[in-house]
Amino acid sequence: MNSYISQWTPISFLASDPTVRRNWSISVCPLCYIAPANGYAKYDYAAGILHTIFFHRTLSLVRPKDVDCKFLEITYVQCGLPELEKEIDEKIEQFIAWVEKHPNRRSQVCLSFFDEKSKNPGWFVNKTERIYWEQWFINLHITSPKRKSNSSKGLTDIGWNALVETSSRCAALESSINEVLFQIINFANEKKDHIPAIPDRIFNHEIMIPRDDSSSDSVFGWNTDVIRRVLNSGHPYSL
Amino acid sequence: MASLSDSAGAGGGGGGGGGRAGAELMVPQFMHKALHAILAVRTPRPHASAPAPPAAAFRRRDRWFHLPLHAPPPPPAAEHLPEPSPAEPLVVDVYLAPSGGGGGAEEVVVERWTVACEPWPSPAAAAAVGEGLAVNRAYKRCITLLRSLYAALRFLPAYRAFRTLCASGQVYNYEMGHRVGSFATPFTRDEEATMRTSRFAPVETQLGRLVVSVQYRRTLADFNFEVTSLAPAAIITDYVGSPAAEPMRAFPPSLTEAAGSPFPQPSRRPNSWASPAPWPHTLGQQPKFSPPPTHYASPTPSPPTFGYLHSRFSGETAPMSIPQGGGGRGPVHHRNMSEPTRAFMFPPPSPKGLRGEAGMQESPTETNRSFKRADGIRMGDLYANLPSGSKIKDSRDESGRFSGVFSSSGSPRLGFSRSSSRLSMQDDTDDADFPFAVDDVYPDSRPGSSGGKDAGDQAGSSSHKSQDAAVGYLVHLLKSARPLRDSAYSPHTSRAESIEAGSTSSFMSRRTCDALEELESFREIKENLLARSRSRLQDSLDKL
Numbered sequence: 001m002n003s004y005i006s007q008w009t010p011i012s013f014l015a016s017d018p019t020v021r022r023n024w025s026i027s028v029c030p031l032c033y034i035a036p037a038n039g040y041a042k043y044d045y046a047a048g049i050l051h052t053i054f055f056h057r058t059l060s061l062v063r064p065k066d067v068d069c070k071f072l073e074i075t076y077v078q079c080g081l082p083e084l085e086k087e088i089d090e091k092i093e094q095f096i097a098w099v100e101k102h103p104n105r106r107s108q109v110c111l112s113f114f115d116e117k118s119k120n121p122g123w124f125v126n127k128t129e130r131i132y133w134e135q136w137f138i139n140l141h142i143t144s145p146k147r148k149s150n151s152s153k154g155l156t157d158i159g160w161n162a163l164v165e166t167s168s169r170c171a172a173l174e175s176s177i178n179e180v181l182f183q184i185i186n187f188a189n190e191k192k193d194h195i196p197a198i199p200d201r202i203f204n205h206e207i208m209i210p211r212d213d214s215s216s217d218s219v220f221g222w223n224t225d226v227i228r229r230v231l232n233s234g235h236p237y238s239l
Numbered sequence: 240m241a242s243l244s245d246s247a248g249a250g251g252g253g254g255g256g257g258g259r260a261g262a263e264l265m266v267p268q269f270m271h272k273a274l275h276a277i278l279a280v281r282t283p284r285p286h287a288s289a290p291a292p293p294a295a296a297f298r299r300r301d302r303w304f305h306l307p308l309h310a311p312p313p314p315p316a317a318e319h320l321p322e323p324s325p326a327e328p329l330v331v332d333v334y335l336a337p338s339g340g341g342g343g344a345e346e347v348v349v350e351r352w353t354v355a356c357e358p359w360p361s362p363a364a365a366a367a368v369g370e371g372l373a374v375n376r377a378y379k380r381c382i383t384l385l386r387s388l389y390a391a392l393r394f395l396p397a398y399r400a401f402r403t404l405c406a407s408g409q410v411y412n413y414e415m416g417h418r419v420g421s422f423a424t425p426f427t428r429d430e431e432a433t434m435r436t437s438r439f440a441p442v443e444t445q446l447g448r449l450v451v452s453v454q455y456r457r458t459l460a461d462f463n464f465e466v467t468s469l470a471p472a473a474i475i476t477d478y479v480g481s482p483a484a485e486p487m488r489a490f491p492p493s494l495t496e497a498a499g500s501p502f503p504q505p506s507r508r509p510n511s512w513a514s515p516a517p518w519p520h521t522l523g524q525q526p527k528f529s530p531p532p533t534h535y536a537s538p539t540p541s542p543p544t545f546g547y548l549h550s551r552f553s554g555e556t557a558p559m560s561i562p563q564g565g566g567g568r569g570p571v572h573h574r575n576m577s578e579p580t581r582a583f584m585f586p587p588p589s590p591k592g593l594r595g596e597a598g599m600q601e602s603p604t605e606t607n608r609s610f611k612r613a614d615g616i617r618m619g620d621l622y623a624n625l626p627s628g629s630k631i632k633d634s635r636d637e638s639g640r641f642s643g644v645f646s647s648s649g650s651p652r653l654g655f656s657r658s659s660s661r662l663s664m665q666d667d668t669d670d671a672d673f674p675f676a677v678d679d680v681y682p683d684s685r686p687g688s689s690g691g692k693d694a695g696d697q698a699g700s701s702s703h704k705s706q707d708a709a710v711g712y713l714v715h716l717l718k719s720a721r722p723l724r725d726s727a728y729s730p731h732t733s734r735a736e737s738i739e740a741g742s743t744s745s746f747m748s749r750r751t752c753d754a755l756e757e758l759e760s761f762r763e764i765k766e767n768l769l770a771r772s773r774s775r776l777q778d779s780l781d782k783l
Contacts, residue, residue, distance in 0.1 A: 055386055056383055059305060059379060059382050059383070060305055061302060061305040062305060064306065064307075064310060065310055066310060076393065178394055182437070185387045185391055185439070188383060188386075189383060189387050189440035192380050192383050193376075198305075198379055198382075
């Protein structure tokens with residue numbers, strides 16, 4: 001397994017303050033991510049981050065459920081809502097499929113909460129617009145494990161060294177993931193006034209992942225959709 | 240709770256008085272909830288990893304802040320903790336200490352949670368800040384704050400220690416404990432150096448600012464958790480051993496109590512040869528059942544002891560004093576109820592019909608104890624191995640036992656068996672289940688007699704005579720026999736006086752020397768049977 005320490009900002013938080021009408025973002029420390037041969041591990045980390053965000057933003061009655069990561073000693077909390085779990089699982093699987101098709105490329109998962117309002121209701125058209133009141137950007141850079149040249153001598157040494165290196169990187173990854181999770185806690189608590197009234201269910205949300213049909217060479221090809229939506233919502237967008 | 244849920248654009252709708260009342264209700268509930276959330280994952284216990292109950296099982300109190308604490312639930316002791324007061328901070332210290340160590344000398348605090356409602360510095364400040372503050376908004380913020388606390392409890396290093404110590408059936412060299420109070424000793428500089436502080440964004444309420452913070456050790460690598468032993472050893476006070484160990488051991492009183500007994504049948508003695516019953520055992524211990532010794536009487540509805548005797552001796556020409564034992568449907572003494580004199584003739588009945596099942600009565604009585612044999616020899620085995628035509632003689636113990644019968648209980652209905660400890664005693668009060676019907680027991684003719692001597696015998700009328708009954712009858716006859724040189728004695732007269740007419744007359748006509756010869760033969764038979772049973776007992780123990 002290889003690891004890649006990215007100077008990337010792993011997670012950023014964008015929230016709209018209705019009183020100020022200005023968006024802002026918060027950056028945190030880089031995220032160290034390990035891409036093991038088994039893609040299931042990726043599912044754990046990203047899913048854990050998403051579930052943690054949802055756990056803080058699902059203010060209706062939840063049934064908290066502790067979930068252990070498969071390969072790291074990290075436990076995160078799910079809301080215990082089957083529909084939400086299914087949705088996150090599907091999105092993460094799509095994300096993993098994209099990552100496997102585009103190895104060594106930076107990617108981003110965006111979780112947005114919004115309100116829907118009718119816009120210019122007409123006789124035949126009832127157009128609704130989405131008012132995003134919070135967005136979370138999870139930046140990831142997943143690299144594929146590098147194959148070292150086989151040598152008749154020292155195979156065991158290579159294996160042992162790789163094992164030691166992997167264990168140390170796992171520990172570093174655990175620390176990084178914990179930092180990210182704590183940052184989510186801080187973000188979720190620092191800004192709460194913009195959260196709408198508590199509904200009977202989960203807030204309207206959407207999870208954006210990179211798509212294969214992106215025509216742009218940029219790794220942020222999907223960002224155009226996000227920008228378009230933000231522009232349509234009427235809120236200034238700045239990073 | 241529903242009234243505290245936020246509504247769009249409520250802003251300032253809480254008002255002054257209503258907002259304060261809501262805050263006075265909400266803040267203590269928040270502190271109480273926070274305390275339970277902390278203790279739920281900082282009190283190691285085996286069932287901490289139990290699955291959460293369905294939503295329908297949520298209590299009303301669980302719905303505070305829309306966060307039921309069920310996975311894992313707080314420890315039962317948390318329910319007895321006093322309600323936190325908003326006026327005082329809530330401090331929870333989580334520490335690790337060596338297992339079994341007394342006192343708090345070696346306790347190391349790994350976490351310190353502080354939940355406090357900091358009052359406003361002045362009434363004016365409270366009015367300025369709290370005025371217009373909607374309690375609904377504060378409640379919504381408290382929801383988020385509690386979620387953060389709940390999630391952070393799982394991110395901290397102490398949670399891994401908690402999960403490790405929760406492993407069922409294992410005891411580690413460290414144990415995790417907690418202290419709840421309103422004050423805690425400040426950390427030393429060295430401790431502060433190893434700790435890290437995390438403060439959650441406070442929530443403003445009418446009563447003050449609700450603040451949650453945690454000081455925790457960055458790593459618990461210094462604590463090497465090692466398994467010291469498996470399930471903690473426990474002494475089983477009411478352990479009932481296998482018959483190989485103490486066959487005649489008295490049953491503990493707890494087994495005879497029906498109320499609240501975990502045993503399937505209070506009157507049934509759980510033992511190694513019985514079918515596996517839900518034997519109560521300590522954590523991690525499993526009931527161990529030894530294979531039933533082959534030569535022991537099995538607890539079947541028809542105890543083979545007497546049933547076997549029945550099969551072996553039915554139709555045989557038994558010694559004169561030993562009737563043809565049948566299935567032993569009931570204690571002999573049951574029959575003796577109608578004729579008190581019979582109590583002197585017949586030994587205690589077999590246990591076969593005591594309960595109509597395995598005959599595993601558990602009614603320790605004095606009479607039962609009087610029949611204990613230190614050598615573990617089971618008379619039932621003796622009878623089981625009795626060769627055909629052999630003479631069976633009663634021993635002094637048996638005679639003493641018979642006398643014990645009389646002394647321990649004046650009721651002739653007392654039934655017991657001398658054959659085995661597993662052949663339990665019948666309770667004095669359990670007259671309805673008297674196993675042996677009175678009509679089943681008839682004394683046989685003289686001992687050592689062949690078939691020709693059965694002319695005057697009425698034993699063949701019943702197939703349920705016991706060896707014990709016959710021997711007891713013999714003893715009684717010997718005791719009640721008239722002097723040999725009594726001129727008034729005549730066989731005809733003896734027959735008329737005998738309760739079991741016929742056989743009595745034959746005894747009365749015998750001479751003392753014949754009786755002594757018979758006694759010697761009985762002794763030889765007894766010693767032969769004892770030797771055989773010892774050898775078989777040894778074989779069975781070797782097999783185990």
